[in-house]
Amino acid sequence: MRQILLILACLIMLPWYSWGQVRVLSENTNFTGKIGTTQRKSLIIQNESSQAKEYALRSLKGNVGSSQNLKVCLGDKCFDPKRELGKIKFTLGPGEIYTDLYLELDLGISEVRGSFDLQFIQGTNSRDMFTIEAVYDVYAPNASDTMHKDISLGEIYPNPSNRIAQIDYEYKNPNATAKIVVNSFIGNPIAEYQLDPLQKSLAINVANLNPGIYFYTLFVDNKNIVTKKLVVKK
Template structure:
């Protein structure tokens, strides 16, 4: 009986420690095209009733020479040489911490390993292994006339920035893209100049969810497609 009580007590303590903090929005695998920014969430949530300092450590990374990786907290990023740092997290707070990867111009498979633990308690660490696959994007046409060719948005789902490749064959054409939410509210608008072939849509300020983009030619909507934002 005493042995059983000890075992029950041990597992209860272990469960309590495991709930002291967590990494929310974890994802183990990502894919990207060339010259893309990939944000790997390392969002720490403090489940205790006291402020805690947490150690964040990158223990594995096999980036190529044409790639770059660095930690970012909100919009502030650290130097790429920083592999470990500490951050104070208030009770119930979730910090917007990411490891950002510049995917580069070569096909690659990158492996990362991160460790997070309360300062002074390395035995309580959470390990997070991540796989990133970088491949050349193969454009897929979704709208084509004698005036314009438009390829599908990529990547989709998107975290920070998505791109649409296009080609205007008629320089007199006025083209633009409007991004709107599911209620129809316009969130962003981008002109498509005839002397360019790619438009970049910034969604880092968007809340996660489903959005739509509509292509307008001479102020007439000709195409609407879905885009998913994930954080």
């Protein structure tokens, strides 16, 4: 009994080490877009331990197409994980939430679906690591996309939707003013969204809308350009 108590006392006096106490707070990383476009996703990482830790990218696994270009960005500095693996590292303070990690993906020149994983590790300790999982879906532009002299607008997707519906767009004239107006089936206004020339997509939260048919209209410089249908389901 005395030996057991002695062992327990020694364990209590040893420095405390934690394994795998970094959590990825951001949602699943999903790149969905048209051929030839580029998307940037923000990642949020939290160090849940009481120690400062430095993590480095250990490996890139999965399939990134030959026409696609993946970059891992730490703040304003971006790196090619295939060629600059050793340069991608950052330090997390105790309890720190890190928000300067981004993935940027050029979607390439062909329709394709795939996935890849980025594995980060603390030093040489293979037990203290975390993984970023990402999927991508590249599709060709629809013939029904709206082409205007000042802006091009894609079809809303997914449609029907029960959570988030997204519209991809691209400004040709950054001085133009464009907006999306959502109306109910009988024409009552539901929401209005100004389109930002510096962005490429608009996310519309439909989770709080009743199931049914809605319409969204593109206005450019206050002129009605096109109206299309959005179906909300539960």
